[in-house]
Amino acid sequence: MSARTTAAGSPDGVRPGIPGVGGSRPAGLGHGVGLRRDHFERVLSGPTRIDWFEVISENFMVDGGRPLDVLTKVRGNYPVVLHGVSLSIGSTDPLDEEYLGRLGDLARRVEPAWVSDHLCWTSIGGHHAHDLLPLPYTSEALDNVVARVARVQEWLGRPIALENVSSYVAHRSSEMTEWEFLAEVARRSGCGILLDVNNIYVSARNHRFDPRAYLAGIPPAAVWQFHLAGHSDKGSFLLDTHDHPVADAVWDLYRDAVRRFGPASTLIEWDDRIPPFERLEEESERARALKDATLAESAAPARDAAASTPVAR
Numbered sequence: 001m002s003a004r005t006t007a008a009g010s011p012d013g014v015r016p017g018i019p020g021v022g023g024s025r026p027a028g029l030g031h032g033v034g035l036r037r038d039h040f041e042r043v044l045s046g047p048t049r050i051d052w053f054e055v056i057s058e059n060f061m062v063d064g065g066r067p068l069d070v071l072t073k074v075r076g077n078y079p080v081v082l083h084g085v086s087l088s089i090g091s092t093d094p095l096d097e098e099y100l101g102r103l104g105d106l107a108r109r110v111e112p113a114w115v116s117d118h119l120c121w122t123s124i125g126g127h128h129a130h131d132l133l134p135l136p137y138t139s140e141a142l143d144n145v146v147a148r149v150a151r152v153q154e155w156l157g158r159p160i161a162l163e164n165v166s167s168y169v170a171h172r173s174s175e176m177t178e179w180e181f182l183a184e185v186a187r188r189s190g191c192g193i194l195l196d197v198n199n200i201y202v203s204a205r206n207h208r209f210d211p212r213a214y215l216a217g218i219p220p221a222a223v224w225q226f227h228l229a230g231h232s233d234k235g236s237f238l239l240d241t242h243d244h245p246v247a248d249a250v251w252d253l254y255r256d257a258v259r260r261f262g263p264a265s266t267l268i269e270w271d272d273r274i275p276p277f278e279r280l281e282e283e284s285e286r287a288r289a290l291k292d293a294t295l296a297e298s299a300a301p302a303r304d305a306a307a308s309t310p311v312a313r
């Protein structure tokens, strides 16, 4: 796809020579949904109301077969983002070079708009958890993540974006907030941020922080993408289930995110109890309408001010 870019700050600690790292961020792709097996036939059958697709990288890190064939065809018609769950960027285990090799192969094949994974750890001592576990937000963990992001970006030859995870526990050893940690990772490594608005809302309720303080702590130039998803209210906590429509409170937070970060690429995540594709299109169109209305509202005062500015004669 075309490599349209916009100017952004030049963070320190960035290794030179990787396109997109440390000096630019990708242009917005518009409104996307996850490409799921249930919808392969529908997506291949003709036009959709979707601008781009996100795929779970690990589902396509294979030598052949129908899913890879479908992805290749979809990529012929749409931008695609590779979204992984196994990078374990916060672990102290060595980076898995076999995994990175297969991810690199897939990226060369698909030429995604970008590659993303999560700011978390999923393995320790060679044992893999199936959860995306939160990190202790310490300067030591920060140094570790920044160094590993640099090595992954160097390995892949392209920048990556990291997503904030939802969480249910926190580390007493944390020295800073999650948003301070995430902002520093982006500033020092040059990676992008995939800001999951639902995850912010879920974690804010679970840990009793202000979700709008989170948004205010993230540098706008670093945000490449938003995730929107549904969660489940378990009474004493919220659970990030991706099996519901986006909640009204998350739509409200998305409006604030668009005000701060502009029209970054937006993706609807719906991974369980997956509805018909048309329902996903509706949810994506709701995001588009809300974004457009929010941007129009934001532009109106500036237009009014310009129109009323006295002209020197």
Ligand SMILES: [Fe+2]
Pocket: 163, 196, 199, 227, 229, 269
């Ligand atoms: Fe997400």
